[in-house]
Amino acid sequence: MSIGAVGSPHDTLYQSAQAVLPGGVSSSIRYNKALGRPFYIGRGEGAYVYDLEGREYVDLLTSHGATILGHNHPGIRAAIEEALRCGIVCSFETPAQSRVAAALAEMVPCVDMVRFTCSGTEATMHSIRLAREYTGRDKIIKFDGHFHGLHDYVMWNYGGWSPAGAVEAGGPAGAPRHVARSGGIPAGIADYVLVLPGNDLEAVRRAFWLHGHEIAAVILEPIHYNAGCIVPPKDYLHGLRELTREYGVVLIFDEVLSAFRTGPGCAQAYFNVVPDLCTIGKCVAGGTPLSVFGGRREIMEHLRPLGNAEHSGTYNGHLIPIMAAEVCLREINKPGFYDHLYALAGRLYDGMNAIFQRHGLPARCQGLGARFGLYFGFTEEVRMYRETERQDTALALRFFKGMAERGVYFCDGGGKPMHHGFSAAHTLADMDRVLQATEDTVKAIQAGR
Numbered sequence: 001m002s003i004g005a006v007g008s009p010h011d012t013l014y015q016s017a018q019a020v021l022p023g024g025v026s027s028s029i030r031y032n033k034a035l036g037r038p039f040y041i042g043r044g045e046g047a048y049v050y051d052l053e054g055r056e057y058v059d060l061l062t063s064h065g066a067t068i069l070g071h072n073h074p075g076i077r078a079a080i081e082e083a084l085r086c087g088i089v090c091s092f093e094t095p096a097q098s099r100v101a102a103a104l105a106e107m108v109p110c111v112d113m114v115r116f117t118c119s120g121t122e123a124t125m126h127s128i129r130l131a132r133e134y135t136g137r138d139k140i141i142k143f144d145g146h147f148h149g150l151h152d153y154v155m156w157n158y159g160g161w162s163p164a165g166a167v168e169a170g171g172p173a174g175a176p177r178h179v180a181r182s183g184g185i186p187a188g189i190a191d192y193v194l195v196l197p198g199n200d201l202e203a204v205r206r207a208f209w210l211h212g213h214e215i216a217a218v219i220l221e222p223i224h225y226n227a228g229c230i231v232p233p234k235d236y237l238h239g240l241r242e243l244t245r246e247y248g249v250v251l252i253f254d255e256v257l258s259a260f261r262t263g264p265g266c267a268q269a270y271f272n273v274v275p276d277l278c279t280i281g282k283c284v285a286g287g288t289p290l291s292v293f294g295g296r297r298e299i300m301e302h303l304r305p306l307g308n309a310e311h312s313g314t315y316n317g318h319l320i321p322i323m324a325a326e327v328c329l330r331e332i333n334k335p336g337f338y339d340h341l342y343a344l345a346g347r348l349y350d351g352m353n354a355i356f357q358r359h360g361l362p363a364r365c366q367g368l369g370a371r372f373g374l375y376f377g378f379t380e381e382v383r384m385y386r387e388t389e390r391q392d393t394a395l396a397l398r399f400f401k402g403m404a405e406r407g408v409y410f411c412d413g414g415g416k417p418m419h420h421g422f423s424a425a426h427t428l429a430d431m432d433r434v435l436q437a438t439e440d441t442v443k444a445i446q447a448g449r
């Protein structure tokens with residue numbers, strides 16, 4: 001399949017889009033290096049997206065994880081239509097916000113109360129501010145490679161942008177040197193952010209020993225999907241829970257991505273570790289823009305008008321995503337929902353690894369629940385973010401281009417390890433289609449085509 005050739009609708013759109021959208025995109029990551037342009041689509045349906053020439057692709061981007069029910073789900077459509085019938089009202093409270101809040105409190109272990117935001121970025125920003133107000137302390141700890149959105153306090157050391165060798169010999173608590181992930185971030189912000197290596201309880205213990213009285217919060221991805229899929233070692237999260245409790249530090253699980261991948265109780269239920277606060281985003285509202293931060297009542301009651309932490313916004317709790325969330329949470333709770341997702345996961349992850357091994361391609365698929373990472377240049381399990389800097393990006397880009405040519409879409413992440421996934425609308429037959437495309441792509445790569 002030849003896609004995006006010169007003169008094709010994709011090429012023409014890319015030319016005109018660049019005149020009015022920097023790089024031809026609305027979000028930097030949508031420039032697809034493997035294709036040499038953004039991946040433009042006309043529509044999505046269930047497990048598939050269709051490009052501007054009507055070609056069908058099995059979608060393994062799934063809106064960066066937002067469409068857990070698949071595209072154009074009839075229940076989500078009906079919810080949106082219901083919100084339209086109510087007059088598209090926003091900036092009002094309605095019964096629907098309380099119903100969704102109550103459903104989340106029922107499902108997610110740490111949640112007594114929630115507040116709604118439009119994006120995961122806002123959710124992590126507000127939970128960090130709330131933790132600061134609650135503790136009266138200013139600093140936070142984040143971990144090397146963990147991604148928490150695009151505000152200045154969290155845009156450090158992630159996405160393959162922490163160069164090997166950035167660890168300062170003898171630096172504070174053996175911490176990696178700060179690497180800002182964007183221009184325009186004031187260097188002084190780094191004074192408020194300690195970046196520690198992930199999955200290293202000793203590093204946290206040392207940092208607490210040195211700075212414990214200054215630290216408001218520890219924020220982390222409980223499953224490190226933004227580096228592909230790195231699962232924390234046994235007891236690490238329990239250890240973090242104990243240490244944060246001992247030092248009076250707010251433990252924030254950023255579940256914007258991990259929420260509802262492994263079960264209705266999110267990663268915190270999967271690991272049986274209850275944080276103080278968590279953020280939830282992406283698939284909570286079936287592909288419509290909603291994120292959530294929530295947690296212990298005692299902390300959440302520090303938000304205005306009860307306390308002194310500000311959280312406001314014109315679109316907070318907008319009726320369209322709120323009504324969609326109500327439906328989405330109901331679907332997630334249906335019997336068999338996760339049996340299906342785990343059956344798909346097993347078929348896909350084992351199948352890809354078997355193909356890589358059979359053809360001697362140095363690549364690995366690592367997944368947990370409905371999201372996974374692909375590592376190129378690796379044959380052993382990837383356990384630490386730092387290892388991912390060895391990714392063979394050229395091989396990754398060849399693989400993703402070959403898969404797109406065979407009707408399977410992955411976000412290429414510039415070749416760096418990132419997360420991929422599927423929805424409940426995918427079937428075992430779709431997974432077999434992905435495996436056939438994998439087999440053909442790997443053979444073509446090995447044959448130098």
Ligand SMILES: Cc1ncc(COP(=O)(O)O)c(C=O)c1O
Nearest residue numbers: 119120121147148149254256257
């Ligand atoms: C763990 C995590 N936190 C926060 C965010 C930011 O969410 P948003 O893109 O909705 O701002 C993301 C987005 O990918 C994420 O994966």
